[in-house]
Amino acid sequence: MSRLYAIGQPAGQPGGQFGHDGPVPGVAAAAALAAAADPTTSPAATRLVDAFGRRLTYLRVSVTDRCNFRCSYCLPEDAHFPFGDRDFLSPGDLEAIVGALVRLGIERVRLTGGEPLVRGDILEIARRVKALPGVRDLALSTNGSELARFAPALKAAGVDRVNVSVDSLDPERFAAVTRRGDLAAVWAGIEAAVAAGLDPVKLNAVLLDRQSLDDGLRLAELTLERPLAVRFIEMMPTAANRHPGAAAVPTCDELAARLAERFGTLEPAAATAPRTGPAKSFRLPGAAGTIGFITPLSHTFCADCNRLRLTARGELRLCLFAERNYPLRQLLAAVDPAAALEAEILRVLAEKPAEHLLTQGSFGNLASFMEIGG
Helix, strand or coil: CCCCCCCCCCCCCCCHHHCCCCCCCCHHHHHHHHHHCCCCCCCCCCCCECCCCCECCEEEEECCCCCCCCCCCCCCCCCCCCCCCCCCCCHHHHHHHHHHHHHHCCCEEEEECCCHHHCCCHHHHHHHHHCCCCCCEEEEEECCCCHHHHHHHHHHHCCCEEEEECCCCCHHHHHHHHCCCCHHHHHHHHHHHHHHCCCCEEEEEEECCCHHHHHHHHHHHHHHCCCCEEEEEECCCCCCCCCCCHHHCCCHHHHHHHHHHHHCCCEECCCCCCCCCCCEEEECCCCCCEEEEECCCCCCCHHHCCEEEECCCCEEECCCCCCCCEECHHHHHCCCHHHHHHHHHHHHHCCCCCCCCHHHCCCCCCCCHHHCCC
């Protein structure tokens, strides 16, 4: 199978059908067009409705906080994992807790980390979760380093789609950001995922610094000929990622303007029904794939939040930047674990905050993204 991208190849030059001869649209303006065409209907009935009327149908499950990369925005370079400190939920525990959430209304589940593919029992976890009555979609987020050998088995285990972190197509830049990653190995994993029928394959790129704007042009160019979904995410601060300050970190609006200048006006992409995340999706003129923008800072989307998070040690997290977690694991020892779990989940749901406070400089108790997978 041919490579999706010639690593190190420079991005195409402006001109022809990709030249720009009109005003550059911002993300907000184009997003309004996308919203008008969005066929998404309300989710199915769920008991998971918070104090602000938001219907929660999406669960992100961290299966481990271990990772074989040390990405600069996610994990401290000197992170140390004490040997034996692996008190993660077992596949059976995960099945029980996720099962309670699914009975209450969760329809879509994403397995995250750390890096989920470092768990030796990840395929068993995937099979158990996908078999839960009510789970309509199972996704997995990965750094891609082990995806080449796992992709067919993941598909067979019930995983529907994957997201792969790819912040740059320059091998040296990629290695510097990940502090140990091999871009060629990750691209082999992406190709394997496409070949295995995992669909869609999404590439996630965090906007880290001004160089990310150039990286974004090259990543976006992938979508011209390939049905990939490339998504750009504004970097969010934590205690560990040494956030360089707002002036140094580009917004999705800035990148959208650069893309329009290079390739032409961004066209709103047809919305999926139902939507599976906060990205606003667009398409370069004539492109086979799509481009998405996730804007937690410049255009917050908390009002439409539909997600909960479960940590690898069995704690429910109501918001990525919440001040506390809610332990559920001990309820597995209750006389009626299913009833105890459901009652506690419904009890704490009222404490889900209206929005994060990142713009006020607060990131809650989140030390690093390795804890919960973003």
